[in-house]
Amino acid sequence: MSQPISATSVTSIRELSQHAGQEVELSGWIDNKRSSGKIAFLQVRTAGGVVQAVAGRKDVSEEAWADIERVTQESTVRVRGTVKEDKRSPIGVEIQANGFEILSLTQDYPITPKEHGTAFLMEHRHLWLRSSRQRAALRVRSEVEQGIRDFFYDRQFTLIDSPILTPAACEGTSTLFETDYFGDKAYLSQSGQLYLEPAAAALGKVYCFGPTFRAEKSKTRRHLMEFWMVEPEVAFLEFEGLCALTEEFVGYLAARILDRSKEDLKVLERDTAKLEKVVPPFPRITYTQAVEILNREGNPLKWGDDFGGDEETILASQFDRPVMVTRFPASFKAFYMQPDPENPETVLGLDLLAPEGYGEIIGGSQRIHDHDLLLSRIQQHNLPVEAFQWYLDVRKYGAFPHSGFGMGIERFVAWMTGLTHLRETIPYPRMLYKIYP
Ligand code: 4AD
Ligand code: MG
Numbered sequence: 001m002s003q004p005i006s007a008t009s010v011t012s013i014r015e016l017s018q019h020a021g022q023e024v025e026l027s028g029w030i031d032n033k034r035s036s037g038k039i040a041f042l043q044v045r046t047a048g049g050v051v052q053a054v055a056g057r058k059d060v061s062e063e064a065w066a067d068i069e070r071v072t073q074e075s076t077v078r079v080r081g082t083v084k085e086d087k088r089s090p091i092g093v094e095i096q097a098n099g100f101e102i103l104s105l106t107q108d109y110p111i112t113p114k115e116h117g118t119a120f121l122m123e124h125r126h127l128w129l130r131s132s133r134q135r136a137a138l139r140v141r142s143e144v145e146q147g148i149r150d151f152f153y154d155r156q157f158t159l160i161d162s163p164i165l166t167p168a169a170c171e172g173t174s175t176l177f178e179t180d181y182f183g184d185k186a187y188l189s190q191s192g193q194l195y196l197e198p199a200a201a202a203l204g205k206v207y208c209f210g211p212t213f214r215a216e217k218s219k220t221r222r223h224l225m226e227f228w229m230v231e232p233e234v235a236f237l238e239f240e241g242l243c244a245l246t247e248e249f250v251g252y253l254a255a256r257i258l259d260r261s262k263e264d265l266k267v268l269e270r271d272t273a274k275l276e277k278v279v280p281p282f283p284r285i286t287y288t289q290a291v292e293i294l295n296r297e298g299n300p301l302k303w304g305d306d307f308g309g310d311e312e313t314i315l316a317s318q319f320d321r322p323v324m325v326t327r328f329p330a331s332f333k334a335f336y337m338q339p340d341p342e343n344p345e346t347v348l349g350l351d352l353l354a355p356e357g358y359g360e361i362i363g364g365s366q367r368i369h370d371h372d373l374l375l376s377r378i379q380q381h382n383l384p385v386e387a388f389q390w391y392l393d394v395r396k397y398g399a400f401p402h403s404g405f406g407m408g409i410e411r412f413v414a415w416m417t418g419l420t421h422l423r424e425t426i427p428y429p430r431m432l433y434k435i436y437p
Pocket of ligand 2: 362
């Protein structure tokens with residue numbers, strides 16, 4: 001007999017359909033098993049998904065059949081057999097097994113097909129990753145990340161990796177994770193933005209994409225302590241252009257997920273009709289108009305107050321696609337936002353609110369490019385001027401208007417997948433008081 005194709009020589013079992021009629025050998029985990037005593041159906045999980053191996057008692061050796069009978073969920077196995085077309089399978093094929101071997105027998109796997117509570121599953125996150133919904137969510141995440149990189153690469157942005165250890169705050173001092181830096185204080189980065197702005201002077205169009213950290217003392221389904229943020233920053237881009245970039249970016253990613261993650265969205269039972277509507281242009285309202293809508297809807301928010309989750313949900317529910325809220329009061333926004341020339345009490349900032357209660361997925365703004373104005377804002381916010389000297393330099397040596405935004409990818413993935421809590425959109429979520437595993 002000729003040498004069988006091994007699972008490692010096909011990149012993914014999705015390619016098995018190109019090998020119908022051929023012998024294959026693959027190693028993987030038992031996702032599930034059914035046996036009548038004469039014929040066994042083994043769901044084997046390996047790179048690319050799950051393939052069904054059908055083994056008849058007569059078709060395999062006695063030893064192999066004994067292994068098939070005693071094999072348990074999540075044992076590792078090696079299967080050998082012929083690839084057969086199977087119209088009902090999502091990968092279009094199954095394997096007619098003629099050989100089977102247990103590589104490692106699993107005993108008492110903690111996660112069984114019965115229902116488990118979320119606390120239990122979170123404690124076993126390292127194993128929970130193996131279940132079909134978690135795999136689907138992580139694949140969508142991976143597709144989103146690839147989409148982000150392609151979007152910016154195709155538009156000639158340069159990727160700039162911003163530092164994780166930083167000497168100063170970017171997004172307020174109340175959510176900083178502090179650490180010791182050889183006797184000095186350092187903080188885990190809340191955003192790469194401040195480091196991108198100088199890079200925009202060097203390269204024009206830049207973005208960063210990495211983990212960011214916020215010690216959020218509130219326990220909500222929309223907050224993680226560690227999350228991944230993608231942030232573009234563009235020289236000479238002003239506020240209108242920023243709104244357009246935001247829209248184009250989100251429209252691109254939603255279309256890409258609908259196109260490339262169909263099967264995963266099916267596993268997650270996502271209502272994709274809702275995502276089909278995510279096509280620019282998105283509605284735009286000012287903060288002042290948003291307050292009017294809220295008051296009309298019976299929410300008592302006063303002009304000058306920041307939105308919470310409830311306000312975001314009410315606002316988003318007025319539209320069937322993401323809504324862009326712009327021109328917020330300067331009082332509760334970051335120190336670096338450019339004042340609105342039409343009303344200096346407000347700033348050229350935007351928040352993009354996703355439909356269906358997913359809340360703010362993007363925050364961005366035009367940045368202050370005037371040196372003296374920025375200096376006075378740093379002082380007003382009681383930030384240490386010495387720590388921001390380098391940031392002020394960007395305004396001293398060739399000042400330029402510029403804008404950018406940040407998107408937390410877990411929120412975006414939650415919205416795409418329809419998952420209600422961010423904890424399932426990242427492999428190992430870091431949540432309030434929870435850092436295991
Ligand atoms: O609105 P934020 O705080 O904006 C910034 O950090 C800017 N420096 C970005 C920029 O202009 N370059 O955060 C941006 C996004 C939010 O819209 C949200 O999607 C996400 O980051 N985010 C969180 N995601 C998960 N958990 C948290 N605790 C988050 N905090 C913010
Ligand atoms: Mg924000």
